[in-house]
Amino acid sequence: MKQLIGVINLDHELEELKELTYFRCGAAVPYAGRYRLIDFVLSNMMNAGIESIGVFVRRKYRSLMDHLGDGKPWDLDRKHGGMFILPPDWNDPTDTSQGDLQHFHNNLDFFHRGAGQYVVHAGSRHVTKADLQDVYRYHISKGADVTLVCKKVDQLLPEHDACVKVDHDGDGNVVDIHQSANHPNIYTEIFIMEKELFLRQVQRCIDHGESHFFRDVIQKNPDGLNIAAYAYDGYHAVINSIDSYYRNSMDLLNTGQYEQLFKEDPIQTKIKYEAPAKYLDTANVKHSLLANGCIVGGEVEDSILFRGVQVAKGAKIKGSIIMQKCYIGEGTVLENVILDKDVKLTGGQTLIGDRSNPYILAKSTII
Amino acid sequence: MAKKEVVAMLLAGGQGKRLKGLTKSLAKPAVYFGGTYRIIDFPLSNCSNSGIDTVGVLTQYEPLVLHSYIGIGSDWDLDRKNGGVYVLPPHEREDGSNWYRGTADAIFRNLNFIEQFDPEHVLILSGDHIYKMDYEKMLQYHKDKDADCTISVIDVSLEEASRFGVLNTNDDYSIYEFEEKPPEPKSTLASMGIYLFKWDVLKRFLIQDEQQASTSYDFGKDIIPLLLENEKSLYAYPFEGYWKDVGTIRSLWESNMDLLDEDTPFNLNDPDWRIFTRNPNQPAQYISPSAKVRNCIISEGSIVHGEVNHSVLFYGVEVGENSAVIDSVIMPRVKIGQNVRIYRAIIAEGLVIPDGTQISPAPEDESDILLVDQEELERQLRQGITSKA
Numbered sequence: 001m002k003q004l005i006g007v008i009n010l011d012h013e014l015e016e017l018k019e020l021t022y023f024r025c026g027a028a029v030p031y032a033g034r035y036r037l038i039d040f041v042l043s044n045m046m047n048a049g050i051e052s053i054g055v056f057v058r059r060k061y062r063s064l065m066d067h068l069g070d071g072k073p074w075d076l077d078r079k080h081g082g083m084f085i086l087p088p089d090w091n092d093p094t095d096t097s098q099g100d101l102q103h104f105h106n107n108l109d110f111f112h113r114g115a116g117q118y119v120v121h122a123g124s125r126h127v128t129k130a131d132l133q134d135v136y137r138y139h140i141s142k143g144a145d146v147t148l149v150c151k152k153v154d155q156l157l158p159e160h161d162a163c164v165k166v167d168h169d170g171d172g173n174v175v176d177i178h179q180s181a182n183h184p185n186i187y188t189e190i191f192i193m194e195k196e197l198f199l200r201q202v203q204r205c206i207d208h209g210e211s212h213f214f215r216d217v218i219q220k221n222p223d224g225l226n227i228a229a230y231a232y233d234g235y236h237a238v239i240n241s242i243d244s245y246y247r248n249s250m251d252l253l254n255t256g257q258y259e260q261l262f263k264e265d266p267i268q269t270k271i272k273y274e275a276p277a278k279y280l281d282t283a284n285v286k287h288s289l290l291a292n293g294c295i296v297g298g299e300v301e302d303s304i305l306f307r308g309v310q311v312a313k314g315a316k317i318k319g320s321i322i323m324q325k326c327y328i329g330e331g332t333v334l335e336n337v338i339l340d341k342d343v344k345l346t347g348g349q350t351l352i353g354d355r356s357n358p359y360i361l362a363k364s365t366i367i
Numbered sequence: 368m369a370k371k372e373v374v375a376m377l378l379a380g381g382q383g384k385r386l387k388g389l390t391k392s393l394a395k396p397a398v399y400f401g402g403t404y405r406i407i408d409f410p411l412s413n414c415s416n417s418g419i420d421t422v423g424v425l426t427q428y429e430p431l432v433l434h435s436y437i438g439i440g441s442d443w444d445l446d447r448k449n450g451g452v453y454v455l456p457p458h459e460r461e462d463g464s465n466w467y468r469g470t471a472d473a474i475f476r477n478l479n480f481i482e483q484f485d486p487e488h489v490l491i492l493s494g495d496h497i498y499k500m501d502y503e504k505m506l507q508y509h510k511d512k513d514a515d516c517t518i519s520v521i522d523v524s525l526e527e528a529s530r531f532g533v534l535n536t537n538d539d540y541s542i543y544e545f546e547e548k549p550p551e552p553k554s555t556l557a558s559m560g561i562y563l564f565k566w567d568v569l570k571r572f573l574i575q576d577e578q579q580a581s582t583s584y585d586f587g588k589d590i591i592p593l594l595l596e597n598e599k600s601l602y603a604y605p606f607e608g609y610w611k612d613v614g615t616i617r618s619l620w621e622s623n624m625d626l627l628d629e630d631t632p633f634n635l636n637d638p639d640w641r642i643f644t645r646n647p648n649q650p651a652q653y654i655s656p657s658a659k660v661r662n663c664i665i666s667e668g669s670i671v672h673g674e675v676n677h678s679v680l681f682y683g684v685e686v687g688e689n690s691a692v693i694d695s696v697i698m699p700r701v702k703i704g705q706n707v708r709i710y711r712a713i714i715a716e717g718l719v720i721p722d723g724t725q726i727s728p729a730p731e732d733e734s735d736i737l738l739v740d741q742e743e744l745e746r747q748l749r750q751g752i753t754s755k756a
Binding site: 258275279288292 | 402627629641643644646648650651653654656660661662664665667670675680681682
């Protein structure tokens with residue numbers, strides 16, 4: 001869809017996932033057996049036919065750049081447009097912008113060169129399968145200045161506390177934006193607005209010394225913009241803590257959640273050439289997600305194994321998330337554990353965490 | 368075009384008749400293998416891993432799947448500015464239009480393709496075999512021997528030898544005789560269908576062969592004997608490792624089963640010799656609480672509720688509750704219902720196996736492997752050979 005340009009704004013995303021975000025930003029955290037969190041928003045944009053996407057990064061983005069490469073997995077290696085990773089390399093001596101406005105002010109070329117007339121803004125903490133074409137159609141039909149994509153959750157969870165909430169008049173016209181706890185209508189950090197309006201508001205914010213586009217333009221709404229709410233009703237997970245990361249990961253073992261996330265439009269990710277997963281004669285695997293490249297000789301239950309994990313005979317894994325290329329040696333017992341990439345447990349270790357506070361080992365730990 | 372030391376020509380036009388329903392609408396090299404691959408991934412990955420970056424793929428029989436599969440070759444790292452992969456179907460020429468009449472004819476008709484790279488050597492490969500081989504080492508051997516032609520050979524048992532083209536050699540592996548499927552083999556060195564030629568020699572003999580009245584335009588039957596007759600220097604290159612011709616339903620099944628051993632003779636997980644393939648991009652596989660998976664390989668996107676034992680499941684396969692898949696190969700996107708039993712079978716891509724279906728070879732032939740394609744499935748369901756619960 002040539003009318004849309006994508007903005008993936010990671011500026012406000014703090015490194016909230018303890019050991020998992022020591023060396024990478026949240027968008028680069030592995031999720032669901034073979035993806036990184038950013039894959040979901042990128043795939044949604046791809047599936048909506050968006051061909052020009054800026055990824056605005058500020059910190060710990062080396063791993064993210066490695067993952068995104070030239071954008072080929074998302075069909076974003078384009079002659080015109082494509083994916084632009086835009087790091088904070090700013091050299092305008094007259095620049096007075098602050099906060100996420102710095103990104104927009106210093107990358108005006110990205111906005112001007114993109115043919116699209118509308119900006120779709122999103123982050124990586126809300127994992128959704130929002131149909132962005134449908135959001136665009138809704139935005140046009142409502143004649144709104146801004147449309148916010150909202151999810152009304154059935155059950156309020158701890159991760160929803162920090163989210164922005166939206167009240168509307170029942171007709172999709174937003175009447176209040178706030179951060180109250182115990183409010184189920186959650187803003188997914190996806191909004192759409194006309195590019196010219198977006199850029200005018202960026203300049204207005206800078207002129208007034210403001211520093212946060214969403215808060216200062218949309219939430220406070222000093223210009224009285226006409227704001228609409230789009231009711232999204234699909235898979236939704238907010239990943240802003242280890243607790244929410246672990247719980248939402250484990251929820252994918254429930255087939256309903258798995259199908260909601262994966263059944264319809266495909267999610268693309270960086271391609272690895274791994275052989276299919278291999279289960280040895282001694283394997284005993286139940287209620288788990290496994291990616292290709294795994295070789296399993298032990299017991300695995302209620303767990304997620306990323307690509308290339310090896311589980312030796314006699315090892316027992318339960319309620320755990322084991323990331324790429326970990327090696328779990330003989331006689332190891334893991335329960336409610338998160339192992340980041342390349343962890344090597346040589347054998348015989350017992351690591352037990354609690355479901356409400358899983359035990360985490362940082363990347364490349366060897367025990 | 369920049370000069371290349373070696374150009375590979377991959378013969379991928381064969382039908383593979385003995386694979387029956389599997390090659391109804393695609394060429395043998397496009398047949399699925401090993402949970403996520405197609406046969407042609409092996410020679411293409413071997414080229415890529417051996418540093419051969421110029422590959423012509425000769426297609427003829429049902430090329431649609433192959434052509435779209437290979438694309439511009441990026442999955443095998445063969446999308447190059449200089450060289451890369453080229454799909455070469457037969458084409459019309461000034462002197463008329465013909466199909467490729469044989470393996471040698473296919474190369475002959477692409478002389479111009481090869482000439483543009485001005486190579487020293489040409490490597491002839493086929494898209495029929497499952498193996499991992501460093502062609503670079505073979506090239507080194509070929510150069511050390513200063514051979515006009517080097518043929519890769521594998522040591523087989525004497526009984527098996529009569530199924531192959533057999534090379535009779537001297538102690539230094541120089542070849543003095545080639546026998547196609549000899550009833551009483553004198554040697555156990557079987558040709559693997561991998562030939563490395565000095566290009567100027569091959570070119571000369573290809574042209575000569577085309578002019579012969581009684582030729583079958585075949586490397587084994589015509590070109591190699593012609594070289595021997597003319598006292599060219601031919602050497603056998605002994606290959607050690609896994610190599611399997613997957614030309615029949617049974618050998619295709621066996622080769623898939625070979626992957627299941629814990630100490631498999633054919634390791635697909637070697638990080639130094641990746642087998643590249645077009646990635647189907649599926650989510651992680653889901654093994655349900657009721658599933659029992661043992662001694663098997665399963666690919667991404669599969670959802671297993673039943674039992675899978677000693678089997679290969681490709682991507683996107685579903686196995687319903689209380690179903691069992693034993694000693695079988697299930698190709699991509701097959702949906703297996705509930706209370707199904709599949710024993711010693713190959714199930715073709717995309718089939719839907721209804722609840723309660725029992726599939727196994729006829730009881731009088733327990734050693735047989737049943738190929739189930741759409742036609743066979745319908746026939747069996749109709750005739751009640753498989754009993755519907």
